[in-house]
Amino acid sequence: MNEQEESESWGWIDYCLGGLVAAVVVLVLLEVLSRYVLQYSFFFSEEITRFLFIWMVFLGGSVAVKRAAHFKLDAFAKLLRPCSARWFQLTRDVCVVLFSLLLLIGGVRVVQLNLQNLSPALALPMGYVYAIVPISAVLSTCYAGRQLIRTLRDAIPRSGADRSGVSGRSSDGGR
Numbered sequence: 688m689n690e691q692e693e694s695e696s697w698g699w700i701d702y703c704l705g706g707l708v709a710a711v712v713v714l715v716l717l718e719v720l721s722r723y724v725l726q727y728s729f730f731f732s733e734e735i736t737r738f739l740f741i742w743m744v745f746l747g748g749s750v751a752v753k754r755a756a757h758f759k760l761d762a763f764a765k766l767l768r769p770c771s772a773r774w775f776q777l778t779r780d781v782c783v784v785l786f787s788l789l790l791l792i793g794g795v796r797v798v799q800l801n802l803q804n805l806s807p808a809l810a811l812p813m814g815y816v817y818a819i820v821p822i823s824a825v826l827s828t829c830y831a832g833r834q835l836i837r838t839l840r841d842a843i844p845r846s847g848a849d850r851s852g853v854s855g856r857s858s859d860g861g862r
Contacts, residue, residue, distance in 0.1 A: 700750055700826070707743045711736055734808040738816045745823035752783060753830040773842050780835040787828040794820030 718732040751757045759779065764772050798821060802814035 698753075700746055700753075704743060704746050704750065707739050707746070711739050711743070714739075730808050734806055738806075738811075741816060742819045745819040746826075749823045749826040749830065752787070752827040752834075755834060757783070773838070777835075777838050777842060780831060780838050783831040784828060784835055787824050787831055791821050791824035791828060794822075794824050 714732045714736050718729060718736075721727050721729060748757075760775075764775050767775055794817070797817045798814045800814075801817050802812050804813040805811065806813055806816070
């Protein structure tokens with residue numbers, strides 16, 4: 688599978704996102720129907736919907752990093768010469784990795800600080816809700832790191848023989 692197919696293929700995160708979207712739709716539909724038809728409101732639906740939405744946003748951000756669909760400043764990059772464009776791409780990839788690492792550090796702190804705080808309706812530890820921040824940061828760091836490695840690999844000049852797939856040795860053992 689090449690890079691484009693890999694970034695466009697559906698992975699487990701995409702299925703998780705689909706499940707989260709489906710759960711939000713079902714919860715909101717259930718709440719609307721119960722409120723207007725049964726004149727009854729479920730105490731938990733708004734809170735669960737909010738928590739699921741938080742998870743959707745952060746997992747979606749990871750998918751955006753995986754697919755390189757986040758900010759790329761393409762219009763600016765197209766104005767640059769090829770050498771400058773490679774440096775720009777390298778700088779952008781390093782910034783995404785660094786931001787993801789900062790998000791990981793901050794996310795772990797937020798989780799630790801909120802493990803004792805309980806949500807109002809469900810009495811769920813808020814650290815569980817905020818756990819998506821470091822999870823998403825780890826995923827984003829891995830995806831951005833992989834892209835950074837590809838950018839570095841593509842930036843290294845290769846000899847003409849290596850580009851064509853020929854190693855420089857003849858098939859007859861050099862005779």
